[in-house]
Structure formats: C-alpha cells, structure tokens
Amino acid sequence: MSAFLVERPPTSRFRAFRRHPVVRFLVTRVLAGLGTLVIVSFVIYAATRALPGDAVEIILGRNATPELVAELRSRLGLDQSLLEGWWNWFTAALAGDLGVSTAALAQGNTVYVADQIAGPLTNSLILAVTTLVILIPLCLALGTWMGLRAGRLGDRVASQTMLVLGSLPEFVLGTFLIAIFFAWLHVLPPLAMVGPAGPLADPSALILPILTLLGVLVAFVARQIRAGVIESLRQEYVTMARLSGIREGRVVRAYALRNSLAPGVQAIAQSMQYLVGGIIVVEALFAYPGIGQTLVNAISLRDIALVQAIALILAATYIIINILADLLVMLLVPTLRTAGR
Template identity: 80%
Template sequence: MTRIAAGLVTLLVVSFVIYAATRALPGDAAQIILGRNATPELVAELRSRLGLDIPLPVAWWNWLTSALHGDLGVSTAALAQNNTVYVSDQIGDLLRNSAILAGLTMLILIPLCLVLGTWMGLRAGRIGDRIASQTMLVLGSLPEFVLGTFLIAIFFAWLHVLPPLAMLGANGNPLAQPVSLVLPILTLLGVLVAFVARQIRAGVIESLRQDYVTMARLSGIGEPRVVRRYALRNAMAPSLQAIAQSIQYLLGGIIVVEALFAYPGIGQALVKAISLRDVALVQGIALILAASYIAINILADLLVMLMVPTLRTAAR
C-alpha cells in the first residue's frame, strides 16, 4: 500500500508539472492557435475555454479531476478551426495502436531475453558468450532512429521485402497489416534486447555461484533442473526490474519509432501535437505516459516482493 500511495502522490505532482509546463510555453496560446483570425473577442473566448483566464492551481485541478473522469479536454488545434474534437476520442485508436506495438514487442522480448540471457550465463566467458555480448553492446548503443534507418536500408532499399512506412489501411488496425509492424518491432527489440538479456545473464551467473546451487549439483540433481529450478528462478527477481525498466524505456522509445515509421500511435500524435501546439493533446498524452510509467514501476515492485519473501517482510 505504501508503494501505491507513493505512486499516486508522484502522479499528482507529475500532472501539475505537465500542466504548468505546457501553460508556461512562451506566447499567448489562444493568440497562436487563432493566428490571423485572432480578434480580441475570439482570443478572450478561447482563453476562457482553455482555462487560461483563471489561476494556475484552479485550472490544473479542474483539468485533473476531469481527466480522472475520462475527459481530457478539447483539442486546441480543432478549436482553431471552429471544431470540437475531444482528446479522449482523438487518442482512443492511437492508444490501441501503440499498445499493440508495445505489447507485441514485449511478447517477443521477454522469452527471447530469457533464452538468450540464460544461454549466455551458462556459457559465460566462452566464445559464444563473448560474440553475443559484443553484438548486443553494439545494438544497445545505437539510437532508435539510427537502427531503424539501418533496417529500412536493408529490408526495403536492398532486399525489397518490407515497407518503410506503416501503411495500416482504411480501418487503421495494425493487426490487419502485420507486415507494417515488422520493422518498428525489430527496431525496438534491437535496442531493448541488449539491456534485458545482459541483466538476465548477470543474474544467472550470480545464481550459479551460490552455495545452494553447488549443493543441488552435489545431491545428484540434473543440470537442466538445477538451472530451471534454482538458478533461473532466483535470477528472475532482478530480471523483473530489468524487464520493467525496458517497458518504461519503451514508452519513450516508441515515440521516436512511431515518428520514424509514420506509425499512427500516441508517439507520432505527440510529435504532431507539439508542432501544432495542441496543448490539450500534449497534456493528455503526457499524462497517460506518466501514469503508465508509474503503474509499471509499482507492478514490478509488487512482483519482486511476491517472488522474494524477505522483501515482503521488510516492507511491513
């Protein structure tokens, strides 16, 4: 409960920072949105609709309480065109698309890293482990846009087998065009697999050095069972933190990848909203990302506590 309460307090503070930062942008937001159509009357009306004519703490609290009820406000870019588009409706499909991309990436990443990290840990110091470690070190050091551009050059410009952009079709469902997901997923995997697999490798190596593993081997227990029941199981606690950190990193990396491949998700929407100065959309997406980040961190802590009983005792 302490961690959950701390997470809620953190989200409260972060939400204020998000709202205050977007409101503190230079220039009058209403004036900028209206552009050439700006008149004193229209500017005053738009400032009222955006909550710019009331004190910051009051405006923030009104926005936050509305957000908790699912109302993230009205798109300010749409208001400039005399349209009313609610942010919650605007990002519904985009959030689904980003969740599909992130979910499929993690669905591949976790078993891949478990197998690869365990294999490297069992062969620590050998030629296979050294090659794999150096390869992942190179992949992990590349920014997403560099790795993504490199993959586009290989699979599109050279091999002509994958599209460089995510063309999702009329319904906008990425699952209807799975080929468009391949390059974005490969880009995210290339960046994340290095970190997670190396953490699992380190955990396996550390577990294999423990006395209980030596006793299990001396007792005649087969090596596959020793690895599965003792080494890998005890290496999973720190590995869960690494997986949680990779998911949190994914929330930021997905913005770059979606923009690179023109993938219609919240990452690309955030980039466009910033360029259009759609304050309400920026606030809504930033709040969702912050809440997701905090929730993942809390969930990882709870899972580690369930796996390590001593941590449950210490937390009481």
Template identity: 55%
Template sequence: MIFLATNALPGNVAETVLGRNATPELVAKLNHQLHLDEPVLTRYGNWLIGTVRGDLGESAVAVVQGNPESSVTSLIGIPLRNSVVLALISIVCLIPISLLLGTFAAVRAGRAGDYAVSYISLVIGALPEFVFGTLLIAIFFSGLGLFPPVSLIPPGTSPLADVGELVLPVLTLLGVSVAFCARQVRAGVLDTLSERYVTMARLSGISEVRVLWRYALRNALAPSVQTFAQALQYLFGGIIVVETLFAYPGIGQALVQAVTLRDVSSVLAVTFVLAGVYIAINVLADVIVVLAVPKLRTGLR
C-alpha cells in the first residue's frame, strides 16, 4: 500500500531533484537508470525480492545527486540511531513516571491528588504533539531561555553530546504518552485494589505498601503492559512529528524528506523498519504479561 501510494504522487524523483535542470532527455535517462520506466508491479516485485535477501535498495536521490554511497541501508543508519536514542530516553522516563502517577492517583482515588493527576493528564493528552511541543518552546526557550528550540546534531556527532538539545523533544513525546499511560495504570490498580485477595491480604496484617506493590500493582500489570506497548508504538509513530518540529535528524525527518522527494526506496525502507518495531513491541508485551502475572503462568501449565 505504501509503495502504491508513493508512486501515485504527482511527479517523480528525477524531476524533483533536478528542478530547473530537468530536461526531457535527462529525466528519461535518469528514469531508465533508476528503473522508473518499468511497470509498477515489476518494480515492487524487484524490491520485495531484494528485501527478502536483506537488500533494501538504493536511494534514488543519492543516485541522482551522484552520491557514491547510495545504499538505503547505510543512508538511514545514522537517522535510525538518532531516533532510537530519542525513543529509548523517552521509554526509560515513561515507565516509572506513569507507574508512580497512576498508582498515586489510584491510592488517593476521589481526593485532590487523584483529581489533579486525572485532569492534568486529560488536558495534556488532548493536545496534538506539535501544539504541546510549541507550548514547551514558548515556555522553556522564549520565556525561560533554558533549552534550544531545535535539535541540530552535526553529522558524525552523537545525540548525547549535548543532552540539552534532547530535553524538549523528549518532554513532547512524554507529554501525551505519560498522560495516557498514567490514566490506564490508575484504572488497573483501582480495579485490583477492590479484589478479594487484596482485602484478605490487608486483613492478614500485611503492610499497605507490600499489598500495593506485591499484590495490587503486579496483577494490574496485564492491561498496563498493553497500554505501555501502545505508548511505545506511539513514540515511534509520533516521533515523526516531533522530529520535524524540532528539526531533529532522525528517521522521522528522513521519512518526511523521502516522501517530499518521491524517494520510494527510502520511504519503503523506513516504513519497513517501523512496521518491524511495531510487531516486536507487540510480541514483547505479550511475553511480559505472561511472565509478570502469576495466574496467566499457572494457566499455561
């Protein structure tokens, strides 16, 4: 579907990259060099066969520009690394913050702390990424002058070389994710706290902290893990908007540029990677649920 949609866009990569120099003869020559003059199904079949062999093809833009390194795999390697760094930092912050806020709201259900967490997360979760990110720029850059509004990472430099440039992108990704996950954790813990085995544990004299962490929270992990899986999938999807907003040189920005330049091979490679990430997250979430919830492990025996 991505292949057909990209090919349905008006114009092609030769005309887009050449610009004013796109004479009919030169465009025809480049189309032949890039196999763009072949039928769509033939080109898709060649790409599919190459993908099975581990070859994601060549970047049409790199070929047109005369870049000696035109392999899509090598060209998306650095942007993919940058995106993974941004996503991992967000994930490391997301899980403990969501668990703490959700558990805090559940334990104080119906009180001021619960209302504060619930309403604030509802408001933040309703904001699109670019709106929330723009608000953060207005507060932390225009107002306080603390963090830069863009994340310009020089080629060959690690994203961790200047952590300050990652603060606003990470906060933008965390805003919507934490708001969603904290509310789901609250609902799961609140339901578990009303179960009979929790009541029996309390009557047996077990401390409230142990009841909460060993009995309530652990058995509330099943729906929470699936929620975190959805949030992680959002991180890799929403990262496209965030990277574009902050000019972060990651895979999201590479995808936007590839679509703009009609670079079909690069678009397919990036979407192929994102699809693989989605599948891996779902499988990992199912495994974690089985390992974390005792009654599910018992049911497998």
C-alpha cells in the first residue's frame, strides 16, 4: 500500500501554506501596516517641518548666528526638500538611526536620540506591561462575574461604578487618588519619584499611575467581556451543554467564556492602544520619567529629532497592536479561519 503513496512536493506544501487564510490575513495586514507607517511617518515629518517660526533660530536663541543656523539646518536636513528630507530620515529610522538630539546640538553636544529615549521607553514599558498584567485577569474575572449575574443587584452596582470611573478623565481620577492616598491617608507619594535603579526598585512609585490607568480601562474592558458572556449564555450550544448534565463551571469555562473572548480581546487591544496615548497624560500628572514625559519636554524645547522619533515609535506600536489583536481574534473565532477556503 505504501508503494502507491506519493509524497507531496515541497512546492505544493508551500503553496497550500501560502493560501492558508491566517497566512494570507497576516501578510495582508503586515503590508497594510507598513503602508500606514510610511504615510504616518511623512505626516510626522511634514508637521514638524511646518511648525511656525524657524525652529533652528528658536533653539539657538541668542547664539543664532548665520553660520550656526546654516550648520544646524544642514545637520538636521532642513536645507533639503520635504520629500528628500523625509525619505532620508525615514530610511535611517528603519535602520535604527533615530538621529541626534536637536537641543543638544544647539549646545554644542552630540546626544543620540536612541540613547536618550532608551531609559524613558523602558520605564513606560514597565508601567504599561504591569498595568496590562493586572488588567487582563481582573477584567476577565469581573466581566464574567457580572455576565453571570446580569440584572442582579451586584451587576447593577458594579456597572454603575465602572460607568462613573470610565467617564472620568485621567487627570481628574489621578488628582482624586492623590487627594485620597497622599493628602488624606498619607500612604503614597503624590509624584512617581523614580531613582536611577528604575521604577522596579521602588514599586510604590507605580501604584498611583497604575491605579489611574486601571480606573479608566477596567470599566470599558469588563463591560465588553460582560456583554460577550451574556451573549454566549444565550446560544443554543450552551443550553444543550446544560441539558446534557455538564457542570455549570465547565459550561462557563469551556463554552461561554471562550466564545466571549473575541470582543474581550478587541477591548484589550483598544486599551493597549489607549495606553500608547493615555499614558502621556498620566506620566505628566505624576512626573513619571517615561516616554510621555520625555515627549512633553521635547515639545517644550523644540527638540525636533526627539519629537519625530517618539511620534514614530508610538505610531509603530499602535499599528503592531492592531495587527496582533486582529490575528488573535481570527485564531479565536473558527469561522474567520475557514472563511475564504
């Protein structure tokens, strides 16, 4: 029998792999993401070039002699056309060269932007990842609990509480938490004083920023999971599982919760996208030395190269989160994987 078996040619296996819906989806989304990044990078570069006033003269101040202005404009590529300057900057950024700090050049120093943002970017990643590590299990547990008790007193109280929290801006909620934990209880510092060892050396600096971010995000994510659980519990397969004698806990875990994860994943992805921008407000409020605080300082100093680099990193992060979230939803929902076959 084995003599009649013909091994599938490698090219056929590669063709089948290439035609797989998940592979096609991923390739399409990655290409679309790259195209979006190209467009966004041009908008970032053009916007910084279109700032009112001569940025070089503003940075140099009283030292703005014609020779220094011409030299700095040349080093920043401002003497090039818009398209030429953008292309040189973007291709260099893709190769890992984010340029040199404009403000440092005005002082006669050479400070590479990559070195300048390494520390703040690490601090922001620690804050964002810690928030997500707490957010995901908390919202899964809370959203499932609310969905199983939909319409009851506990669900109504939790829904109204989260609605209030979700409607508060970050700076309002953060200020309220400072008033409680610093001015009233005297247990936490009002500012995130991070030493050279980083925020993990003194976790108390992370508590208020994390609580502020969680207060804004939990309301949205938990309510999405709650809605998904309620919708799943109404499906016929859940009713059949219950009639078959399967225990309620297993029905919730294996049927209701798993099938409600798709909207939950999308909500978590939107929360991660919020962290890309919302973390800037929280870092500024608590003086947390992250990428958001660095961006605020760079804008005030008119540090063009630093602003461009941070904006490009935030845009790329936003695009990557979108792609990963869509891919995870497709893997969780079988009908999306089989579509187009």
